[in-house]
Amino acid sequence: MRRRVVFKQKLLPYLLLAPQVAITLVFFYWPAAQAVWYSTRREDPFGLRSQFVGLENFITVLEDPSYINSLTTTAIFSLAVAVLAIVPALLLAVMADRVVRAATVYKTILLSPYAVAPAIAGVLWLFLFAPGIGVVAYVLQFLGIDWNFVLRGEQAMLLVIIASAWKQISYNFLFFLAGLQSIPKSLIEAAAIDGAGEGRRFWDVVFPLLSPTTFFLLVVNVVYAFFDTFGIIHAVTQGGPAKATEILVYKVWYDGVMALDLGGSSAQSVILMGIVIALTAIQFRYVERKVHY
C-alpha cells in the first residue's frame, strides 16, 4: 500500500530510517547471522579456533536426550499454560460481559496482572508455595499432601504453569471481552426467542463466534509460554529439579551462558528461530483472515 501524494526529498527518508536500521542490523541481524554461523562450527577445547562441521551440531542436539526432554517439557508447559490461561479468562469475560454495575472495577483488577513482570509473578507464587513457609504450602501439608516442589518435578512444573497462566489471564480476558462485546445482541436475542436456554445460547451462538479469538489467543499464549516465561523459570525453579522445568529458552540460555557450549547453544538458537518464524507466520495468516471476517 502506498500514498498518492508524497514528499520529494531524496536523502531525508534514509536519514529518518537510519537509527532503526542501524539498531536492527547491529543488534538483530548480525547476532542472528552469527548464531547461524556458529551453529555449523565446532570450537577446539581452548576456544581458539573453530572448524566447519555442517549439521553435526544439530544432529548432536536433536539426538541429545536432555534436548528431547526439554522439547517435551516445553510442549506440556506451553499447552498447559495456554489452557489454564484461556479457560478461566473466557469464564470471567462472559461474566464481566453480563454485569453493568462495578464492571470497571472488575476489569481494572483483572487487567492488573498483565503489568507484573514474569519473574515477579514467579516470586509471588513461589512465596505461597514455598515448602514449610508459604500459606498454600501449609494448607496442602495440612491436607496430607506431600508438597515440596523443590524436590518433586511434577510439583515444580505445576507451580511454574500456575504462575505463568496467572499473568496471562489478563490478556486473554481483555480479548475475550472485546470479542463478546462485538457480537450483535440481536443474534443472542433471536436465539432466546427461538427458545434456546442460557447454555445453548453460549455453545451454539456465542462460542462459535468467539472461535477466531480463541484460536488467536491460543497462538499468542503458546508464543508467550515459549519465550516470555524465562523469568518465571529462572526465578522459581532454575529449570529443576532434575531438569523437570527446563524449557527450551532456559536451556539455550543455560547451555550458552552457563555451560559455554557455543556450537550446541547456537544450533538450539537456530531451531528456536525456526519455531518463532512458524508461530509468527501462523499468527499473521490468522490476523489477515480476521480482517476479512
Added chain:
Amino acid sequence: MRRARTIDWVPHAVLLIGIAIIAFPVYVTVVASTLTTPEIVYGPMSLLPGPHGPENYVQALSEGNAKTSGVGVGRMLLNTLVVALAIAVGKIAISIISAYAVVFFNFPGRMAFFWLIFLTLMLPVEVRIVPTYAVVAGLGLVDTYAGLAVPLIASATATLLFRQFFLTIPDEMVEAAKVDGAGPMRFFKDVVLPLSRTNIAALFVILFIYGWNQYLWPLLVTNDAEMTTIVIGIRRMLGNGDAQTEWSIVMATTVLALLPPVAIVILMQRWFVKGLVETEK
C-alpha cells in the same frame, strides 16, 4: 423480568471468586511486607497486616539485603526507571520516524527497509542470546544504561502501528501542506505528531511496562550490583527461597517492583487497553 433478576448475582459471584484468587498472591505479598522475617518463616504467617511495614520498606530502599552488596532498592528502582523510559521513548521515537519515512516518501529500497524492520519480529533476544551479548560486550556497553536499553529499542510492532495510522491521513492534508510551502519536517511536527498523540500515549503505556519488566537482557548485560534492575535484584535477594531468605525485605521489594507498572495500568487503563489491542494487529 423476574428471571433476569434471580440470576443477576451469578456473574458477580463468579467475578468476585475469580478476583479473590487472582488477587490473593499479591495480597499475601503485601501482608508479608509488613511482618518480620521470623513471623513469616516460623509457623503459618498471619493473613492480616502487621506493624513492621515502614521499617521493612526503609531497609529495602536504603540497603537491600545481604545478597545485594549494600545496594538499596532505591538505586535499583532508579536504574529500572531510566531503562524503562529509555526503551519506551526510544522505541516510539525511532519507530515513528521510520514509519514516516516509509509512508510519506518514495525512494529506492523503501519496501526492502520496511521488511528489514518487520522481520525483526522473528528474532527475539531469546533466540540470539550469546552473539547479542558478544556484540554489546564488544562495544563496551556491559553495565551501562545504553547497553541495557539500546539493543531493545528497535520495534517492528510500533513501526507497523504508526505506518497503519499514517496511511489513514488524507492526501489532502499533505497537499495543503505543500501548497502552504511546508516541508516534510514541518508537516511532521505540525500535523503528523499532533495527530499521533493517542497512538503515542497507548504505545508508551505498553512499552514502559515492557521495559520495566525486562529480565533476560538485564540478566545478561549487568554484573555490577549498582546497575541491577529491580526485577533482577529481587532474584538475587531471594537466594534459594527457603528459611534463610530475608522474606520481609524480599516481599517489600516485590511490592515496590510491581507497584509502578500496575499503577500505570490502573490509572491509564484507556491507553493501556488501546495499546494492547492495537499492537496485536
